[in-house]
Amino acid sequence: MIDIKNVSKSFGTKKAVDDIRFQVPSGSITGFIGPNGAGKTTTIHMMTGALGIDQGEILLNGIDIAKNPIQAKREFGLVPDSPDLFLRLSAREYINFMADIYQIDQSLRNQRIGQLAKDFQIESDLDQPLSSFSHGMRQKAIIIGALVCDPNIWILDEPMTGLDPESAFLLKEKMKEHAQKGNTVFFSTHVLEVAEKLCDQIVIINKGKICFDGTLDSLKEKFPNQSLEEIFLEVISNA
Incomplete structure (x- = not known):
C-alpha cells in the first residue's frame, strides 16, 4: 500500500505538486493519469525518494x-520514465546490479532472469551493452531489472512506452498477476485505453492537484455513457 498524505513540492515559485492526498491499496492496479506537466513524474520521484518532499509524508x-529511505526503497521496484540508464553495462550486468541491491539469492535470481528474459524475448541479447539496444529493448531490460527483485510494490512510470505489442501485453498480464497476489501496482500512463482496461482505481492529477481519486466504476457513474477519454478531458477542464 502507498499512502500519500498532504504532499507538496515546489521548484522556485512554481508549485509542481500542491497538497495532494490519496492511497494506492494493496491487491489492485492504480492508474495515475494527467496531462503533460501535471505533476505525475514529480509525484513518482517523491514516492521513490529521488526528490525531497517540501511538506507532507509518503508511506510505503x-x-x-x-525518515527511513533505505527500508522504504526495499518495498518497491521502479520502472522510470526513461530507460537510458547505465548504458555501459550489459543487460545482464544491469539486472544483476538491481538484484544485488535487493540481495536476491544467486540461484533464485538466475532462475528469474532466465524466465523473464525468455518471456520478453531478449535471451540472446543479455550480454550486449544497453547502449547498443533500441529504446524498446532498453525498456525490456529495465522492466526485468525491477521484476527480478519481486518487490511488493511496483511503481511504473509510462512502462509501455517503446514496447512492442507482445511485450506490452505480457507486462499487463504480469501487472494483473502481481495485484491478484495481494501486491500493489501503481503506474502512470498517457494511454487512456490501457488505464480503462487495466485499472481498478484511477487517480487524475492536473496542475499539481488531484482532480479525482476512486474506482473506475465510480468515475463512470459520475459521467455515464462517456469514454474514459471524454471523462478525462471534462475532469481536467473543470479543475
Missing part, C-alpha cells in the same frame, strides 16, 4: 520514505 507499506 507503512514506512516513511523520508
Whole structure:
C-alpha cells in the first residue's frame, strides 16, 4: 500500500505538486493519469525518494520514505520514465546490479532472469551493452531489472512506452498477476485505453492537484455513457 498524505513540492515559485492526498491499496492496479506537466513524474520521484518532499509524508507499506529511505526503497521496484540508464553495462550486468541491491539469492535470481528474459524475448541479447539496444529493448531490460527483485510494490512510470505489442501485453498480464497476489501496482500512463482496461482505481492529477481519486466504476457513474477519454478531458477542464 502507498499512502500519500498532504504532499507538496515546489521548484522556485512554481508549485509542481500542491497538497495532494490519496492511497494506492494493496491487491489492485492504480492508474495515475494527467496531462503533460501535471505533476505525475514529480509525484513518482517523491514516492521513490529521488526528490525531497517540501511538506507532507509518503508511506510505503507503512514506512516513511523520508525518515527511513533505505527500508522504504526495499518495498518497491521502479520502472522510470526513461530507460537510458547505465548504458555501459550489459543487460545482464544491469539486472544483476538491481538484484544485488535487493540481495536476491544467486540461484533464485538466475532462475528469474532466465524466465523473464525468455518471456520478453531478449535471451540472446543479455550480454550486449544497453547502449547498443533500441529504446524498446532498453525498456525490456529495465522492466526485468525491477521484476527480478519481486518487490511488493511496483511503481511504473509510462512502462509501455517503446514496447512492442507482445511485450506490452505480457507486462499487463504480469501487472494483473502481481495485484491478484495481494501486491500493489501503481503506474502512470498517457494511454487512456490501457488505464480503462487495466485499472481498478484511477487517480487524475492536473496542475499539481488531484482532480479525482476512486474506482473506475465510480468515475463512470459520475459521467455515464462517456469514454474514459471524454471523462478525462471534462475532469481536467473543470479543475
